[in-house]
Amino acid sequence: MQTVVEKEDSSSSVIELAxxxxxxxxxxxxxxxxxxLNVVFGEGNPSAALAVxxxxxxxxxxASGRPFVGRSGQLLDKILLAAGxxxxxxxxxxxxxxxxxxxxxxxxxxxxSCLPWLLAQLQIxxxxxxxxxxxxxxxxxxxxxxxxxxxxxxxTKWNEYDCFITYHPAALLxxxxxxxxxxxDIQLMMSHYEMLCSKINVLENKN
Ligand code: URA
Numbered sequence: 001m002q003t004v005v006e007k008e009d010s011s012s013s014v015i016e017l018a019x020x021x022x023x024x025x026x027x028x029x030x031x032x033x034x035x036x037l038n039v040v041f042g043e044g045n046p047s048a049a050l051a052v053x054x055x056x057x058x059x060x061x062x063a064s065g066r067p068f069v070g071r072s073g074q075l076l077d078k079i080l081l082a083a084g085x086x087x088x089x090x091x092x093x094x095x096x097x098x099x100x101x102x103x104x105x106x107x108x109x110x111x112x113s114c115l116p117w118l119l120a121q122l123q124i125x126x127x128x129x130x131x132x133x134x135x136x137x138x139x140x141x142x143x144x145x146x147x148x149x150x151x152x153x154x155x156t157k158w159n160e161y162d163c164f165i166t167y168h169p170a171a172l173l174x175x176x177x178x179x180x181x182x183x184x185d186i187q188l189m190m191s192h193y194e195m196l197c198s199k200i201n202v203l204e205n206k207n
Contacts, residue, residue, distance in 0.1 A: 013046035016124045029113035032098035038065035042093030051091040051127035055136045062099035067092045072169035091125045095140050129193050130161045134168025164189040
């Protein structure tokens with residue numbers, strides 16, 4: 001297992017996330033509220049050092065209310081495990097919390113309405129590193145229209161977070177030849193994560 005960075009006050013993060021999730025369940029800020037079965041808020045370690053952000057729930061996530069539980073989720077779990085993380089050690093969520101009908105890409109106004117939930121989640125979890133899955137999520141976070149190829153393979157700062165961008169697991173299921181590139185991205189992220197964690201441990205031991 002990777003070094004788990006336990007941040008202070010994780011019990012208050014649990015409560016704050018639970019309250020936020022409860023409020024989000026009532027959200028009707030966009031028309032996705034009319035077709036969703038469940039709001040897929042997010043789940044995982046409330047004080048995770050690593051957060052994973054996908055695009056939007058699919059049919060299985062909509063039915064269960066949990067992120068990344070379908071085929072893409074099974075692949076994501078395998079990728080995380082290969083990197084040394086059990087699923088419950090990280091925090092997993094999406095840009096958009098309700099399923100777009102037919103799994104179409106979320107529309108700009110849906111993303112705009114939903115983004116405050118993500119920002120609030122991250123303010124509570126305070127991850128050190130964020131893994132962003134796919135072009136839609138990356139274009140949303142960085143407010144650009146760049147290709148995935150030009151954004152992956154490096155660390156990119158977003159607010160206080162160190163972000164790594166890689167292929168969405170659904171894209172990997174369609175194009176297994178992209179798995180090698182994904183693994184390179186994950187390894188790069190892991191060496192950065194380890195470096196950050198050992199720095200934090202050194203600082204904590206000094207105090
Ligand atoms: N794809 C996503 O982007 N998120 C999920 O939760 C499931 C599939």
